[in-house]
């Protein structure tokens with residue numbers, strides 16, 4: 208049985224019971240293997256832009272005897288994925304800019320039956336922004352420590368409405384007042400990064416976010 212690292216386990220914990228799970232950028236296909244072995248999905252599609260990771264994935268499927276339940280698919284983002292193929296979709300271990308582009312390029316994700324589990328490595332603000340302008344809500348998000356890094360994992364669904372958020376939301380989501388240790392570490396790191404940016408640039412978005420953080424703290 209597949210055992211996941213804390214980062215991928217946190218992603219897996221957000222995946223809900225479904226017929227078909229899709230993992231974009233699967234590499235070794237550890238995540239879909241875990242999801243299917245644990246009965247969370249009946250079957251899965253493990254997709255990757257590069258053939259070599261799919262060779263790694265093929266080895267995992269053979270080791271775990273999952274060839275009949277997991278399909279490998281060469282695909283840049285959602286390019287070779289059809290609408291309605293999967294209800295639960297993970298995109299993990301990729302830069303936030305790339306994840307944001309995939310969301311922008313795939314209008315059929317704007318469907319109330321689709322659940323996205325996203326784990327950007329960088330540029331979390333681009334992912335939150337793209338979700339917000341396209342009518343998604345982040346219904347849950349958390350961080351997890353692995354080695355000496357803290358990773359962010361978010362769960363998002365399409366609601367079709369664009370709700371107003373405070374200026375700091377794109378950077379911190381709803382984690383500003385969380386007491387969980389890794390969330391605190393994440394928040395402190397982002398605030399530090401915003402302060403450095405504010406000192407060396409005239410980025411209005413950053414300055415507004417810092418003001419909004421101060422306001423939220425003083426309430």
Ligand SMILES: C[S@@+](CC[C@H](N)C(=O)[O-])C[C@H]1O[C@@H](n2cnc3c(N)ncnc32)[C@H](O)[C@@H]1O
Nearest residue numbers: 231232233234255256257260282283284299300
């Ligand atoms: C760092 S690995 C992450 C693997 C796994 N998702 C995880 O979180 O551990 C990133 C994988 O995404 C794939 N990838 C990069 N860009 C992609 C894209 N545009 N579409 C699909 N896969 C992509 C890479 O080939 C690589 O296998």
